[in-house]
Amino acid sequence: MSLDRTSIDVPPGRSGTVQVTIAVPPSAARGERYGVIWAQAGARPDAAHTVRIVNRVGIRVYLDIGPGGEPPSDFEIGELTPMRAPDGRPQLLALVHNTGERALDMSGTLSLSDGPGGLRAGPFAADLGVTLLPDTSAPVNVTLDQRMPDGPWKAELTLMSGMVKRTVSATLTFPRAGAGLPVPPDSGLLSLFGVIGGLVALLVAVAVLAVRLRRRRAAVG
Template sequence: MLLASVALLATGVPAAPAVAGQTTSARRAPDRAGIGLQLIDIPVARVKDPRALAYIVDHVRPGTTIKRRVEVRNTTGRRQHVELYAGAAKIDGNVFAAADGRGGNDLSGWVRLESNSVDLPPGGRKRVRVTVAVPETAPAGERYGAIWAQISSPPSDGGNVLQIHRVGVRMYLDIGLGGEPPSDFRVDGMAVGPGDGTWPAVTAWVENTGGRALDMAGNLHLSSTSGTVRAGPFPVTNGVTILPGQRGQVSVLVNQPLSAGRWKARLELTSGTVKRTAEAELTLNGSARAAEPTDRRWLVFGPGIGLALVLLVGLLGWRRRRRRRVPVEAPTGRHSAPTPH
């Protein structure tokens, strides 16, 4: 398998760890530890896949061995002893959830690291080879895991709580004969609702119609119905990971004041090299908690229809009461008394 080195500055991809840093203590040390872990090698066949620039993503046959390199960085002001290991992960509730500690599933057991630890001076960096050896007997299916870099900080302020900081790179490894399962998804159900705090949020449901897990990203573009005002792009703020056959909801915070009225929305979503676009017409009323989709057009005219119905019911009731009070001529020529009510 041909590999290429990731040139993040040249390609414009941010050099951010694929798994967020974690701290086991709720207390922060005065000089907070800072380490980074970045994927260096990707398969040439995936050089245009944004996910493969940050994660170990591949499809291999049983019995295959793949190799990658990761770079560990020490961004603290002192020398650090960094531990390296592989751990398990799973996708639970549309979240890529990494387990605490080492090992935990078959994928993490297939991983061998060139070094289990490195000592780095302030500003130092070290590249470490990662080898994943898939057994011949490995059953088909996609596995999830992470490569971790971890440091421990001594207790601060005379406390007795050991602080552990770690960052990682995700692994998505699919095992099977033949070609890689296709990745695809469908977008529907775009709507507007209250967001966090001041601004509204646009949401949409995404269904994974392919054979591999998806990591959703994308942008929302808004324009007035006249086309004279444009807003955005607004990035997806709650990127979700969706298993094949399942659904997840993406959310975009519209953090810009917009006038009340109808807006045309175009939501562009991606996962890897797969891109899909959804369009809808949404109604904003100018506040964070007042927005409705206009897919049901009767909502736009709802207040007018409601007022007309109230007037009509009132008029019918008034006429009915008036008829009851008007004397009705009886066949005998006499007038009947008003009907009691």
């Protein structure tokens, strides 16, 4: 990677543009490469200031190499584990596995419903904390308000990365301390039943329509 200039003066509240050129050698193998372009500003130490202060910001680079368009992105959400933080706040931990061929930057929310007395809460922001590389797993942690009742709750967790979005749900209760028992999400099974049910309903509707059309033709004839 090369830049058209190595420094730029940016007044307060303004912006500037630097052109970046990425030269990919013909022998490069297919796949995704990762990099970063840093921009930093610092105060040089002098006789009165012996500590140098540096402010730095980076732009991530995801470079896809090879024919056929960009690699597919996908992920799976595993078991949901209710737990308590050391300060007593309830938390939900979900293990996410990157099943695609691109790095993922996760975001998402947790919503609670059907709680004690019909309470609802959320959405609460989910925090992954790292970039999830292909074929790796990392925990997603959601921290809730300390005043939340233990439950039981119906938890619905929605995570996304770019255009890929997955939602799972489960019924769980937060423990008084430590980690509770992992709960398998039930949305995958429900989704499967929903698809099958939709197909069955469609086939029934087509059959009914065909019978009616035959009857009308017979009546006309």
